[in-house]
Amino acid sequence: MTSSSLSISKPASWKLSLLDNNLFNSAIRYVAVPLTGVLVFLLLWSATAQNIDTSLGKFPGPAAVWEQFGALYQEHERSREKAAAFYERQEIRNAERLAEDPGYQPKIRDYTGKETFIDQIFTSLITVMSGFLLAVAIAIPLGIATGLSRTLSSAINPIIQIFKPVSPLAWLPLVTMVVSALYTSTDPLVAKSFLNSMITVTLCCLWPMVINTSVGVAGIESDLVNVSKVLRLSPLKHVQKIVLPASVPMIFTGMRLSLGVAWMVLIAAEMLAQNPGLGKFVWDEFQNGSSDSLARIMAAVIVIGVIGFLLDRAMLQLQKLASWDKDSITH
Amino acid sequence: MGVLLDISHVDMEFPTPKGPFTALRDIDLQVRKGEFVSLIGHSGCGKSTVLNVVAGLYRATRGGVILNGKEITEPGPERAVVFQNHSLLPWLSAYENVELAVRQVFGKTKSRAEMREWIEHNLQLVHMGHAMHKRPSEISGGMKQRVGIARALSMQPKVLLMDEPFGALDALTRAHMQDSLMEIQAELNNTVIMITHDVDEAVLLSDRIVMMTNGPAATIGEILDIQLERPRSRLELADDPHYNGYRARVLKFLHERHSKRDPSPKKSAADEKTKFETKSVEHAA
Numbered sequence: 001m002t003s004s005s006l007s008i009s010k011p012a013s014w015k016l017s018l019l020d021n022n023l024f025n026s027a028i029r030y031v032a033v034p035l036t037g038v039l040v041f042l043l044l045w046s047a048t049a050q051n052i053d054t055s056l057g058k059f060p061g062p063a064a065v066w067e068q069f070g071a072l073y074q075e076h077e078r079s080r081e082k083a084a085a086f087y088e089r090q091e092i093r094n095a096e097r098l099a100e101d102p103g104y105q106p107k108i109r110d111y112t113g114k115e116t117f118i119d120q121i122f123t124s125l126i127t128v129m130s131g132f133l134l135a136v137a138i139a140i141p142l143g144i145a146t147g148l149s150r151t152l153s154s155a156i157n158p159i160i161q162i163f164k165p166v167s168p169l170a171w172l173p174l175v176t177m178v179v180s181a182l183y184t185s186t187d188p189l190v191a192k193s194f195l196n197s198m199i200t201v202t203l204c205c206l207w208p209m210v211i212n213t214s215v216g217v218a219g220i221e222s223d224l225v226n227v228s229k230v231l232r233l234s235p236l237k238h239v240q241k242i243v244l245p246a247s248v249p250m251i252f253t254g255m256r257l258s259l260g261v262a263w264m265v266l267i268a269a270e271m272l273a274q275n276p277g278l279g280k281f282v283w284d285e286f287q288n289g290s291s292d293s294l295a296r297i298m299a300a301v302i303v304i305g306v307i308g309f310l311l312d313r314a315m316l317q318l319q320k321l322a323s324w325d326k327d328s329i330t331h
Numbered sequence: 332m333g334v335l336l337d338i339s340h341v342d343m344e345f346p347t348p349k350g351p352f353t354a355l356r357d358i359d360l361q362v363r364k365g366e367f368v369s370l371i372g373h374s375g376c377g378k379s380t381v382l383n384v385v386a387g388l389y390r391a392t393r394g395g396v397i398l399n400g401k402e403i404t405e406p407g408p409e410r411a412v413v414f415q416n417h418s419l420l421p422w423l424s425a426y427e428n429v430e431l432a433v434r435q436v437f438g439k440t441k442s443r444a445e446m447r448e449w450i451e452h453n454l455q456l457v458h459m460g461h462a463m464h465k466r467p468s469e470i471s472g473g474m475k476q477r478v479g480i481a482r483a484l485s486m487q488p489k490v491l492l493m494d495e496p497f498g499a500l501d502a503l504t505r506a507h508m509q510d511s512l513m514e515i516q517a518e519l520n521n522t523v524i525m526i527t528h529d530v531d532e533a534v535l536l537s538d539r540i541v542m543m544t545n546g547p548a549a550t551i552g553e554i555l556d557i558q559l560e561r562p563r564s565r566l567e568l569a570d571d572p573h574y575n576g577y578r579a580r581v582l583k584f585l586h587e588r589h590s591k592r593d594p595s596p597k598k599s600a601a602d603e604k605t606k607f608e609t610k611s612v613e614h615a616a
Binding site: 232246 | 408410418421422436466486
């Protein structure tokens with residue numbers, strides 16, 4: 001009995017120590033090593049920054065940037081308080097007027113203070129998503145059409161290949177002029193600067209989605225196409241039941257690539273279009289040229305990076321939810 | 332019973348950069364209603380091409396196929412195909428795969444409840460009632476092929492076309508599937524054309540075995556009537572002299588008479604096969 005329990009306990013404890021070892025290894029690999037990497041980067045950054053003198057003072061180190069994060073948040077809080085106070089004053093005034101004259105129609109004016117950094121983040125997110133969704137609405141039907149028809153694919157391919165590498169900065173002046181010419185409403189729903197940035201984003205992030213969708217659709221197994229033929233599915237049903245689900249993995253890969261492109265393009269577009277987002281923030285700080293400007297720009301750079309990363313992760317989760325082919329998803 | 336399917340003097344040529352490649356020459360075969368016909372021959376000899384012409388996936392260069400007095404010009408559910416690699420839609424469950432076919436064929440004539448019953452009936456027929464709601468990735472190769480057969484049967488085809496349906500399965504699973512198919516055949520008495528390269532399978536299942544010569548320009552070399560009583564049992568047949576006689580005839584054909592115009596009859600079958608494979612690669616290119 002004792003011998004048997006001994007022989008059992010031996011491999012069990014060995015297993016346990018292996019588990020411990022694995023836990024320890026993964027702790028090192030996923031926590032300690034990346035943390036060390038970041039730390040070394042911060043030290044290098046801090047050491048280098050001190051040796052770079054610009055006309056706006058020394059290049060900001062990590063500490064200065066951290067300080068600006070706090071400052072930016074406080075500005076936001078203060079602006080919110082001001083806005084709240086502004087609306088409160090209006091309501092009191094309206095109540096007073098109404099007490100004097102019951103026929104008075106109360107008016108509430110919008111607060112017109114400067115957008116804060118946090119507001120600008122949201123503007124950027126809304127702009128990028130609008131541009132991206134517009135691109136999705138164009139690219140997926142176009143990609144399916146080119147994937148199904150070899151003739152259409154040959155016709156459109158040269159256009160895609162030529163427009164794909166074009167920088168957003170080249171599109172923007174054209175987009176601006178076209179929007180100014182065509183979008184002439186006296187009571188515009190959205191600002192022109194928003195449209196300019198959005199359309200530029202669309203033009204730049206369209207292509208990876210078109211190409212991936214098209215490749216996905218063209219690569220459907222011929223057996224599945226034969227099944228559709230034997231069943232005599234109508235063209236619409238063929239797309240709906242066979243083509244679309246079969247190419248979902250490729251479509252999502254394209255969408256993920258496109259969203260990455262869209263976010264990169266957006267910052268440049270906002271700078272030039274003066275859309276009140278992160279791009280404009282960077283540009284305004286650059287023009288402002290105060291001693292804090294570089295640190296604030298650096299803070300924006302970090303925020304832009306983090307948001308880009310989060311967008312990619314979100315897209316990956318969506319892909320995992322939507323795709324039947326779990327093997328096709330790469331990190 | 333009369334002729335249901337008439338494959339009449341079919342030639343099939345494929346265009347290649349080096350000029351047309353003749354895959355089939357003068358295939359002439361009449362299939363009666365309720366008959367089980369196997370096409371056997373070496374791989375690449377054009378068996379699948381014959382099946383694709385009957386399915387309507389290819390148009391014959393010369394000659395044609397007549398089903399029930401009407402020429403076949405396009406694919407359709409009355410000639411359901413069981414593909415070699417099951418070709419189930421991977422994003423749908425077994426039930427949904429059959430449902431797609433049933434809705435397409437009976438969407439206008441059957442009610443919702445009738446369709447559901449019909450789908451379940453067909454899945455139970457192939458012994459897949461227990462795993463109806465599993466996706467293809469969750470079931471074994473044999474089970475996938477069962478679902479593929481259920482899908483084809485659910486269309487109530489006039490002719491059931493099977494393209495090496497059990498070729499990708501292991502021997503034990505294959506034997507199970509053959510028994511299942513015989514069971515179903517006894518019940519439904521379908522008209523079936525099956526492609527195979529397995530001699531035992533052909534003799535066990537068929538009423539007639541059509542032996543094809545090697546390509547290019549493959550044609551029917553010999554047709555063998557299998558007059559074994561049904562139901563057939565593989566164990567009893569193993570010692571049956573008739574069964575073994577049929578088996579030997581097919582084997583003999585495959586080893587000796589597989590090519591009509593082979594200049595050197597001493598050449599081994601393996602040589603012949605590799606020779607053909609290079610040809611078929613050219614054709615694909």
